[in-house]
Amino acid sequence: MQLIDTHSHLYDEAFDADRHAALERAHDAGVHWLLLPAIDSESHDALFMLCRKAPNCCLPMMGLHPTSINDNPRWREELALVEKYLDNPPTGIRFCAVGEIGLDFYWSQESINEQTEAFVAQLRMAAKRDLPVAIHTRAAWEQMSSIIASEYRAAKQRGERLRGVFHAYSEDAATYRQLKELTEGNFYFGIGGVVTYKKSIVAEAVREMALEDLILETDCPYLTPVPHRGTRNESAYVSHTAQKVAELQGISVEQVADQTTRNAATLFGINSEISE
Numbered sequence: 001m002q003l004i005d006t007h008s009h010l011y012d013e014a015f016d017a018d019r020h021a022a023l024e025r026a027h028d029a030g031v032h033w034l035l036l037p038a039i040d041s042e043s044h045d046a047l048f049m050l051c052r053k054a055p056n057c058c059l060p061m062m063g064l065h066p067t068s069i070n071d072n073p074r075w076r077e078e079l080a081l082v083e084k085y086l087d088n089p090p091t092g093i094r095f096c097a098v099g100e101i102g103l104d105f106y107w108s109q110e111s112i113n114e115q116t117e118a119f120v121a122q123l124r125m126a127a128k129r130d131l132p133v134a135i136h137t138r139a140a141w142e143q144m145s146s147i148i149a150s151e152y153r154a155a156k157q158r159g160e161r162l163r164g165v166f167h168a169y170s171e172d173a174a175t176y177r178q179l180k181e182l183t184e185g186n187f188y189f190g191i192g193g194v195v196t197y198k199k200s201i202v203a204e205a206v207r208e209m210a211l212e213d214l215i216l217e218t219d220c221p222y223l224t225p226v227p228h229r230g231t232r233n234e235s236a237y238v239s240h241t242a243q244k245v246a247e248l249q250g251i252s253v254e255q256v257a258d259q260t261t262r263n264a265a266t267l268f269g270i271n272s273e274i275s276e
């Protein structure tokens with residue numbers, strides 16, 4: 001069984017004591033690729049270092065996280081740095097996506113305009129370079145949807161294609177259908193540990209979602225799936241999410257692994273590497 005953790009923060013200091021062991025546990029669980037979203041310049045060094053050390057299993061993204069914009073007078077410099085890196089990646093680094101980017105109005109609503117500006121700018125950076133985006137949304141699903149709707153159309157008019165993943169998808173089936181329609185099937189839905197929680201809205205949605213639209217992720221060290229809930233999350237645990245999706249869809253875990261791995265490989269351009 002082959003899995004891809006499409007959203008892992010293995011470079012986070014939560015793994016300073018056992019990063020290598022966590023990577024080995026991921027491999028043992030069948031997770032052969034870890035896609036690592038960037039947050040901001042404070043963690044770029046750790047991100048690049050990990051990807052250089054493990055180039056055959058760790059692929060970085062580049063982007064400015066919405067919560068890094070709150071209370072940050074230097075956010076425009078951070079945004080400029082993202083574009084600089086996309087045009088001139090550091091030695092030994094290839095970015096597989098622009099991420100993570102998006103809107104997060106949960107912690108603070110004071111930077112709505114700044115977050116929106118940075119989000120739109122990064123969506124355009126991605127479309128221009130034909131890179132997928134990894135979108136973080138918290139307490140902002142409606143605002144995010146309307147920006148995606150207009151940016152998707154605008155990109156199309158420019159002859160570009162906006163595509164990517166709604167990371168940590170946590171909404172219902174109706175929202176899934178809306179988002180799928182307005183992006184004409186060019187976006188995937190990132191399913192993580194939340195799907196294993198009791199009374200999870202997204203678990204109900206997954207019963208109705210097409211397997212062709214799903215990719216799997218952990219968002220480690222956060223959002224730990226059952227049965228490890230309450231402890232640190234890690235990429236190996238993406239197998240629990242695969243198992244839960246299989247249960248909800250009434251199919252085998254191998255089918256889930258196969259299709260979601262193929263989906264992720266297609267979206268992030270890792271087809272050739274995965275067949276090696």
Ligand SMILES: [Zn+2]
Nearest residue numbers: 007037100219
């Ligand atoms: Zn994340």
